Amino acid sequence: MNIAWSAFTPWSALAGGALIGLAAALFVLLNGRIAGISGILGGLLRPVRGDIAWRLAFLAGLIGAPLVYGLFAPLPQPHIEAGTGWLIAAGLLVGVGTRYGAGCTSGHGVCGLSRLSPRSLVATLAFMAAGFVTVYLLRHVI
Amino acid sequence: MPIKNLLAALLAGLVFGLGLLVSGMADPAKVLGFLDLAGAWDPSLALVMAGAIGVGLLAFRVAGARTRSLLDEPMRLPVLRVIDRRLVLGSLAFGAGWGLAGFCPGPGLVALGLLQGKAFIFVLAMLAGMGVFELFDRPR
Numbered sequence: 122m123n124i125a126w127s128a129f130t131p132w133s134a135l136a137g138g139a140l141i142g143l144a145a146a147l148f149v150l151l152n153g154r155i156a157g158i159s160g161i162l163g164g165l166l167r168p169v170r171g172d173i174a175w176r177l178a179f180l181a182g183l184i185g186a187p188l189v190y191g192l193f194a195p196l197p198q199p200h201i202e203a204g205t206g207w208l209i210a211a212g213l214l215v216g217v218g219t220r221y222g223a224g225c226t227s228g229h230g231v232c233g234l235s236r237l238s239p240r241s242l243v244a245t246l247a248f249m250a251a252g253f254v255t256v257y258l259l260r261h262v263i
Numbered sequence: 264m265p266i267k268n269l270l271a272a273l274l275a276g277l278v279f280g281l282g283l284l285v286s287g288m289a290d291p292a293k294v295l296g297f298l299d300l301a302g303a304w305d306p307s308l309a310l311v312m313a314g315a316i317g318v319g320l321l322a323f324r325v326a327g328a329r330t331r332s333l334l335d336e337p338m339r340l341p342v343l344r345v346i347d348r349r350l351v352l353g354s355l356a357f358g359a360g361w362g363l364a365g366f367c368p369g370p371g372l373v374a375l376g377l378l379q380g381k382a383f384i385f386v387l388a389m390l391a392g393m394g395v396f397e398l399f400d401r402p403r
Contacts, residue, residue, distance in 0.1 A: 200290055
């Protein structure tokens with residue numbers, strides 16, 4: 122294995138990760154809910170009275186985060202290599218997959234592993250493995 | 264729902280998004296650098312998970328011992344424990360999509376907030392995928 126030391130950012134990764142953990146902590150301790158982003162977003166497609174506002178509030182905070190971040194530091198510019206076709210395929214797979222699998226990196230990966238849930242561990246191993254294989258195929262085989 | 268509960272949800276979403284920005288995970292290139300085990304491997308994502316779970320372990324231990332949240336909502340912790348085909352196949356499909364572009368749902372939405380046109384395309388397709396699930400999976 123060849124580690125890209127120049128790209129490795131351990132301190133910002135740990136600090137950002139701790140913030141993500143703090144967000145999940147705030148949400149479960151204050152609102153009694155799991156900070157699972159695919160579930161929060163997907164639930165809006167099956168709207169239930171009284172179950173909409175908190176989802177919109179969470180998502181507004183998430184999408185609005187760059188506005189707040191920008192007050193303190195220059196905003197990072199993401200590098201999105203995928204073209205339109207791959208982006209559409211990726212979005213469809215992520216959308217269908219996270220709903221059938223009942224969670225994504227946040228719900229299963231962060232919250233589920235923090236709860237020591239075997240179900241979330243299986244889900245996390247599955248999506249990590251699929252991610253590793255997909256990138257291997259795209260970058261080293263095709 | 265009381266306004267303070269909505270503000271708490273807004274705050275949680277905001278802190279989550281800030282964490283994604285600080286950690287670099289709002290950048291698909293950084294995520295793909297982690298998923299590319301055979302290339303120049305960037306282990307950063309593993310430390311993001313470690314940082315998040317380190318805080319999360321403590322929080323969920325406290326949460327698990329409560330029946331009401333601090334803002335007096337019921338604790339809605341998952342009760343489903345079954346490990347079935349739908350969990351595994353759904354997660355495999357998600358992982359494949361994650362590897363295609365380097366976006367999972369949270370970073371996709373934060374990149375939307377960064378006004379990235381490509382993130383807009385990804386999020387629209389993701390919503391369409393979630394819509395497909397709703398069409399074919401209801402009622403359960």
